[in-house]
Amino acid sequence: MQIAANALSLSVFYLSFSLGLTMIFGVMRVVNYTHGEIFMIGGYVLLACVTLLHGHLHGYLVFTIAILAAAAVGGLLGLLINVGLAQRLRKQPFSLFMATLGLSYVLQVVVIESFGPVGRSIPPMIPGIINQAGIIMPLQRAVVLVVTLALVIGIWLFLTYTKPGVAMRAVAQNETGAVLQGMNLRKIGLLTFIMASALAGISGAMMGSLLNVNPFMGGEAIWRAFIVVIVGGIGSLPGAVIAAALFGVLDSVLTGFGYGQYVALTDAVIMLLILSFFPSGLMGARS
Amino acid sequence: MTTSADTTVGPLTKGLLIGGLVAVSLVALLGSSYWTTVATLFLINVIIVSGYRLVTTMGGWSFVHVAFVGVGAYTLAILTTGANALSFWLGFVAGPMVAALLALLISYPVLRTREYNFFLSTFAVAVAIQQCLIQFSWLTGGTSGIAFIPKPEIPFVASSAISIFALVAVSAVGIVAFCMAFDRSSYGATVRAVAANEPLSRSLGINAWRYRTLAFALGTTIAGFAGVLLASFNGVVNPSDFSPAFMFKIVAAAIVGGTTSIIGPILGLLYLTAVEEVFRSSSQYIPLIWGCSIIAVLLVSGAGLEGVFLPRKAGGR
Numbered sequence: 001m002q003i004a005a006n007a008l009s010l011s012v013f014y015l016s017f018s019l020g021l022t023m024i025f026g027v028m029r030v031v032n033y034t035h036g037e038i039f040m041i042g043g044y045v046l047l048a049c050v051t052l053l054h055g056h057l058h059g060y061l062v063f064t065i066a067i068l069a070a071a072a073v074g075g076l077l078g079l080l081i082n083v084g085l086a087q088r089l090r091k092q093p094f095s096l097f098m099a100t101l102g103l104s105y106v107l108q109v110v111v112i113e114s115f116g117p118v119g120r121s122i123p124p125m126i127p128g129i130i131n132q133a134g135i136i137m138p139l140q141r142a143v144v145l146v147v148t149l150a151l152v153i154g155i156w157l158f159l160t161y162t163k164p165g166v167a168m169r170a171v172a173q174n175e176t177g178a179v180l181q182g183m184n185l186r187k188i189g190l191l192t193f194i195m196a197s198a199l200a201g202i203s204g205a206m207m208g209s210l211l212n213v214n215p216f217m218g219g220e221a222i223w224r225a226f227i228v229v230i231v232g233g234i235g236s237l238p239g240a241v242i243a244a245a246l247f248g249v250l251d252s253v254l255t256g257f258g259y260g261q262y263v264a265l266t267d268a269v270i271m272l273l274i275l276s277f278f279p280s281g282l283m284g285a286r287s
Numbered sequence: 288m289t290t291s292a293d294t295t296v297g298p299l300t301k302g303l304l305i306g307g308l309v310a311v312s313l314v315a316l317l318g319s320s321y322w323t324t325v326a327t328l329f330l331i332n333v334i335i336v337s338g339y340r341l342v343t344t345m346g347g348w349s350f351v352h353v354a355f356v357g358v359g360a361y362t363l364a365i366l367t368t369g370a371n372a373l374s375f376w377l378g379f380v381a382g383p384m385v386a387a388l389l390a391l392l393i394s395y396p397v398l399r400t401r402e403y404n405f406f407l408s409t410f411a412v413a414v415a416i417q418q419c420l421i422q423f424s425w426l427t428g429g430t431s432g433i434a435f436i437p438k439p440e441i442p443f444v445a446s447s448a449i450s451i452f453a454l455v456a457v458s459a460v461g462i463v464a465f466c467m468a469f470d471r472s473s474y475g476a477t478v479r480a481v482a483a484n485e486p487l488s489r490s491l492g493i494n495a496w497r498y499r500t501l502a503f504a505l506g507t508t509i510a511g512f513a514g515v516l517l518a519s520f521n522g523v524v525n526p527s528d529f530s531p532a533f534m535f536k537i538v539a540a541a542i543v544g545g546t547t548s549i550i551g552p553i554l555g556l557l558y559l560t561a562v563e564e565v566f567r568s569s570s571q572y573i574p575l576i577w578g579c580s581i582i583a584v585l586l587v588s589g590a591g592l593e594g595v596f597l598p599r600k601a602g603g604r
C-alpha cells in the first residue's frame with residue numbers, strides 16, 4: 001500500500017511537470033528546455049515566500065500564497081520567453097529549442113548568484129502525519145498530492161471543455177486548419193506558454209516543499225520529463241499520462257525494494273527499448 | 288541548405304587552420320605551464336567538436352557526445368591502472384574501439400528517432416552512461432573516479448606536459464584532416480544528401496540507415512579518442528568530468544560557429560575558450576555568457592542558421 005501511494009504521488013508529479021512541456025510542443029512544435037529552470041525558480045519562489053512569511057501566517061495560507069506566487073512568476077517567465085524568443089524564432093523550432101537551452105544556463109547562473117549554489121531545505125508548512133490503511137504519509141505530502149491531482153484534472157477539463165482549451169488542441173492537431181477557422185495563433189501560443197510555465201512553477205513549489213530546493217533541480221526534473229514525454233510521444237496528452245504512470249510506478253517499486261540508485265539507469269534503458277520499437281513514442285504520431 | 292559547395296576547403300580555410308595550429312603550438316611551447324594546459328585542452332576540444340560536427344552532418348544534434356568522451360577516458364583509465372595495468376598505447380587504441388562498439392550498439396535505437404526525439408534520446412543515453420560510471424563502482428571507482436592514469440612516453444621529450452601536448456597536437460591535425468577528407472569524399476556527400484532529403488536519397492537507392500550510422504559512429508568514435516587524450520592529460524577521470532555542462536560547451540561551439548564547414552565549430556570553440564580565459568577570475572558567469580551568446584547568434588542570424596539546424600524540412604513542420 002505504501003508503494004502504491006508513493007507510485008501515485010510520483011506519477012502525478014511527473015505528469016504535472018511533463019504536461020506543460022507536451023502542451024507547448026503540441027501547440028508550438030517546440031521543446032522548451034527552460035521548463036526545468038522555471039520549475040527550479042518555482043521552488044525558489046516558495047523558499048522566498050516561506051522565509052518571509054513563515055511564522056507570521058497560518059501554514060496553509062503561506063502554502064497558498066507560495067503556489068500563487070510561483071504560478072505568477074512562472075507565467076511571467078513563460079510570457080517573456082514567448083515574446084522574446086518563441087515569437088521571433090517561430091519558423092525555426094530547433095533554433096528556438098537551442099535558444100531555450102542557452103537561456104536555461106543563464107537562469108541557472110542568475111539563481112546561483114542570488115541564492116548561492118547550495119541547496120536549501122524548506123521547513124514544513126503543514127505539520128502532521130497521516131497513518132491510515134497501512135500508508136504513512138506526512139500531511140503536507142498528502143496536500144501536495146491532492147493539489148497536484150486537482151491541477152492536472154483542472155488542465156484536463158480546461159483542454160476538453162473551454163473554448164481556449166479546445167483551440168489549443170485544434171492548433172496542435174492541424175495548424176493550418178485552425179488558422180482557417182479564424183484562430184489567432186499568436187494568442188494561443190502565448191496562452192499555452194503562460195499556462196505551461198505557470199504549471200511548471202507550481203510543480204517546482206510543490207516539489208520544493210517536499211524535498212529541498214537547489215539551483216540544479218531543474219536539470220534533474222527536465223530529464224525526467226523528457227523521458228516521460230518521449231516515451232509517451234511528444235505532444236500527446238494521453239501518452240504523457242500513460243508514461244507518467246509507467247515511470248511513477250516503476251520508480252516507486254524500484255525505490256521501495258531498495259534499488260533506488262538504479263532508477264535513472266533503468267528508466268533510460270527502458271526508454272531506449274521502447275524507442276527501438278516505437279521511434280515516435282507510445283502514442284506519438286509518426287513524423 | 289548544406290551543399291557540397293559549402294564544404295569545399297579553400298586556401299583561406301587551410302591557411303587559417305595551419306596558422307591557428309602554429310599559434311596554439313607557440314602558446315603551448317613558449318608560454319607558461321598554465322598556457323600549455325590551456326592550449327592542450329583547446330586542442331582536445333577541437334578533436335571533440337570535429338567529431339561532433341561530423342555527427343551533425345547527418346542531420347541530428349546528439350547530446351551523447353561528451354558521454355563517449357567519458358567512455359574513451361574510462362577505458363584508458365581502467366586498462367592502465369590497478370594491479371594488472373597495461374601499457375598506455377594499448378589503452379590508447381582500446382578507448383576509441385570501445386567507443387565505436389558502444390556507438391554502433393546504441394545507434395540502433397537512437398537513429399530510429401529524428402530531430403527532438405534524437406536529441407532527447409541521446410540525452411537519455413548520456414545520463415545512462417554517466418549513471419553506469421557512478422553505479423558500477425567496482426569497475427569505475429564510483430563518484431571518486433580513477434586516478435594515476437599514465438601519460439604517454441615519447442622518445443626525446445623530457446617534459447610530460449610537452450609530450451602529451453605533442454601527442455594531442457598530432458592527433459588534432461590528424462582528426463581535422465580526416466574530417467576534411469571525409470567531407471570531400473563521396474561518403475561525406477552521401478551523408479549530407481541523406482540529411483538534406485532522406486526519402487529522395489532512398490529513392491535513389493542509397494541505404495540511408497547505413498550512412499547515418501556511419502556518420503554517427505565515426506563522429507562518436509572520435510569523441511572516444513579525445514577521451515583517451517583527456518584522461519591521460521588530466522591523470523584522473525571522474526563521472527562529473529563528462530557532465531551536461533561540458534556537452535553544452537560543445538553544442539554551444541557548434542551553434543556559435545555554425546556547422547556548414549569544419550572551421551565553424553573550431554571558431555566557436557575559440558570564442559568560448561577566449562570567454563573562459565577573459566572571465567577566469569569570475570568563472571561563475573561563464574555559462575551565462577555562453578548562453579547569451581547562443582541566444583544572440585540564433586536571434587541575429589535568423590533564417591541563416593535554419594539551413595544548418597533543420598536541413599531536411601524548411602519551416603520545421
